[in-house]
Amino acid sequence: MEIFLMVLGGLGLFLFAINNLSDTLRELIGHKANKWLDLFTKNVVTSVITGTVATILLDSSSAVIIMTIVLVNAGALTFRQSLGIVMGANIGTTFSSQLIALDIGQYSPISIFLGLVFSFFARSEKVSKSARVVLFFGILFFGLYTMERAVEPLKDHEQFLSWMEKLDSPFRGTLIGAxxxxxxxxxxxxxxxxxxxxxxxxxxxxxxxxxxxxxxLGTCSDTLMATIRSDRQAVKTGLFHLFFNIICIAFGLAVFPQFVTFIEWLSKSAGMEQKIANAHMIFNIAGVVLFLPLIPSIERLLNRLLPEKQKAAMAQTERLPSMSTKDSHDSTRA
Structure with a gap:
């Protein structure tokens, strides 16, 4: 019970820090991020880079994708511009994995203390928000550090170790992760x-x-919820995020043994935590590289599945006069 409560507390601190960190960074640079998204999305490659950088800055792929959906819904971005940003967000989120892999949790109280001091005594709102970013980073790593210390006794727990061994099955592990x-x-x-x-x-x-x-796959849920009551362009952006992840995961499962071997060879003597962070980064980068040639086909497919309502209405309007003209001809003949 003590282990469970400590893990729950550490997870709570982590989630609290993630949410507040994203919100604070959005307040600090959110309006600038909108301008960057619009400015650097002239082609797919620049869109991918923009999505990557924005996700690293905001520390949340969901925040970037949801922001993109909102901009598409508002007409500030086109559906085509959003495709690269969505893929770039998947790359940007791996940056946090690399940070988590670093063993800096024991120093997190320093970040918490400095963040609290500067946020309390700062006269500038910008400095105060920057200090809160430092504070939430400290809480994030302290939450991970708490979980790390909590699970240590489980090394001798046979039932837990037996359950963890079942995760070696790619499909079972993927389902649990989702x-x-x-x-x-x-x-x-x-x-x-x-x-x-x-x-x-x-x-x-x-x-x-x-x-x-x-x-x-599990991270697609909140971005799909963001498409509720949105126009079809925004809905297509959310669906693209889902299709992109499903296709990449399917490919990853198809080459799962080879991918694990490749990570083992690439990381060599690195610790297990670093190997996982490397796998996360390489998988998402490879997914984007492999998916780039498929973008035109996926775009056409989504455009066929969800055509513009306006175009359909215009087509309907064009058909109505021709029908009325035909009817008038028929009545004249009668």
């Missing part, structure tokens, strides 16, 4: 927990990668 992310609404938190378990040698690389794949 369900966990769906519940806690944060793929970063799911990957963070996996890295935390890896630091204590409670999960092996195949199981960790499988859960990571599932986290990519």
């Amino acid at each position: 369900l966990v992310t769906l519940v806690i609404q944060s793929s970063s938190a799911t990957v963070g927990m996996v890295i935390t378990l890896a630091k204590k040698e409670l999960i092996n690389l195949p199981g960790a990668i499988a859960v990571m794949l599932g986290a990519e």
Whole structure:
């Protein structure tokens, strides 16, 4: 029970920090991010780079994709411009995995203390918000540090170790990762927990990668919810995010043994937590590279599935006069 409560508390701190960090960064640079999204989306490559940078700055792929959906719905971005941003957001979110893999949790109280002091005594609103960013980063890593210390006794728990071994099945691990992310609404938190378990040698690389794949699917839920009551262009952006992740995950599962071997070879003597972070980054970058040639086909497919209502209405309007003309001809003949 004590382990469960400590893990729950650490997870709560992590989620609290993630949400507040995203909100604070959005307040600090959100309006600038909107301008950048509009300015640097002239082609797919620049859109991918923009989505990556925006996600690193805002520390949330969901925030960037939801912001993109909002801009598409408002007409500030086109559906085509949004495609690269969505893919870039998947790359940008791997930056947090690399940070989590670093063993800096024990120093997080320093960040918390400095953030509190500067946020309390800062006279400038900008300095105060910047200090809160430092504070929430500290809380984020302290939450991970709390979970890391909490799960340490599980190394000797046979039932837990037996359950973790079942995650080696790619499909089972992917399903667990998707369900966990769906519940806690944060793929970063799911990957963070996996890295935390890896630091204590409670999960092996195949199981960790499988859960990571599932986290990519689970994170689609909040972006799909953002499309509710949106126009069809925005809905297509949300669906593209879903299709992109499903196709990438399917490909990852198809080459799962080879991918695990490749990560083992690439990372060599690195720790398990670093291997997981590397797998997260390489998987998402490879997904974008492999998916780029498919963008025109996916775009055409979504345009056919969800055609513009306005175009359909115009077509209907054009048909009506021709029908009325035909009717008038028929009545004249009569």
